[in-house]
Amino acid sequence: MSSDYPNYGAVLAKKVQLSKDDGIVFHDATDDSKTVTLKLASGSMSAGNVDVTLPLSATTLGGGGDLPDGSSAGDQIFWSGSAWQAQAVSGDVTADQSGAFTIANDAIESAMLNNGAVTSAKIQAGAVDSSALASGAVGSSALQSGSVDSSALASGAVGSSALQSGAVDSSALAANAVGENALATGAVTSAKLGSDSVGASALGVTAGSATASKAMVVDANRDVDNVNEMGLVLLQWGTEWRAKVSGGSLVFEYSADGGSTWTQKQAFSNA
Numbered sequence: 273m274s275s276d277y278p279n280y281g282a283v284l285a286k287k288v289q290l291s292k293d294d295g296i297v298f299h300d301a302t303d304d305s306k307t308v309t310l311k312l313a314s315g316s317m318s319a320g321n322v323d324v325t326l327p328l329s330a331t332t333l334g335g336g337g338d339l340p341d342g343s344s345a346g347d348q349i350f351w352s353g354s355a356w357q358a359q360a361v362s363g364d365v366t367a368d369q370s371g372a373f374t375i376a377n378d379a380i381e382s383a384m385l386n387n388g389a390v391t392s393a394k395i396q397a398g399a400v401d402s403s404a405l406a407s408g409a410v411g412s413s414a415l416q417s418g419s420v421d422s423s424a425l426a427s428g429a430v431g432s433s434a435l436q437s438g439a440v441d442s443s444a445l446a447a448n449a450v451g452e453n454a455l456a457t458g459a460v461t462s463a464k465l466g467s468d469s470v471g472a473s474a475l476g477v478t479a480g481s482a483t484a485s486k487a488m489v490v491d492a493n494r495d496v497d498n499v500n501e502m503g504l505v506l507l508q509w510g511t512e513w514r515a516k517v518s519g520g521s522l523v524f525e526y527s528a529d530g531g532s533t534w535t536q537k538q539a540f541s542n543a
């Protein structure tokens with residue numbers, strides 16, 4: 273081509289135009305306003321022959337062959353290492369035809385979360401139940417004072433093994449809160465009872481009277497002289513002497529064998 277190339281203007285052959293300003297211009301077969309231009313970048317020419325490799329079709333990318341078509345909406349184009357491939361995404365995400373990706377349900381594992389990443393604001397009220405907590409996972413330091421009341425505990429939920437020694441004091445118990453069914457046999461010893469902590473009403477007796485339990489409580493409002501409610505049929509001293517009421521008489525008896533047999537020694541009648 274001679275040095276007066278600019279004077280040639282343009283050459284047009286079947287929608288292909290050779291332009292002195294633009295290079296090679298391809299026109300749409302039905303609309304000349306739609307074009308594709310091939311042009312060497314400024315300064316890219318050098319002395320000698322220049323080989324320009326054009327794609328085989330408009331859908332070819334690099335050296336990987338033709339750009340494949342997908343089989344369903346949302347398919348993505350991936351480079352396999354040697355060619356381009358169209359395939360659906362898999363694993364823990366899905367994609368639609370607009371390219372929007374969605375994380376699948378139950379796909380996020382604990383290893384994907386930074387320590388402390390889940391705050392209370394991210395947890396719905398009541399979302400964490402006992403099945404989500406390991407045994408012993410919630411220590412006392414995690415509970416505010418007074419935060420757990422009786423309404424939060426199922427019947428029988430707190431066993432003796434869950435309580436530290438001395439952990440429950442009287443201020444934490446409502447009146448009559450601990451029934452006899454809550455106490456193991458022999459669980460309450462005298463060392464667990466405060467001085468005068470068990471009153472007469474707890475023993476089933478009243479002041480100044482005695483029951484079949486052989487317990488007696490003296491009425492604090494009376495002196496000894498007025499303790500006149502006692503009706504004794506038999507009074508014994510050790511294993512040798514005893515006094516009893518018999519036939520309207522007060523009889524004193526003695527036992528020489530430690531209480532097996534008794535011999536009358538003196539009797540006082542009402543005559």
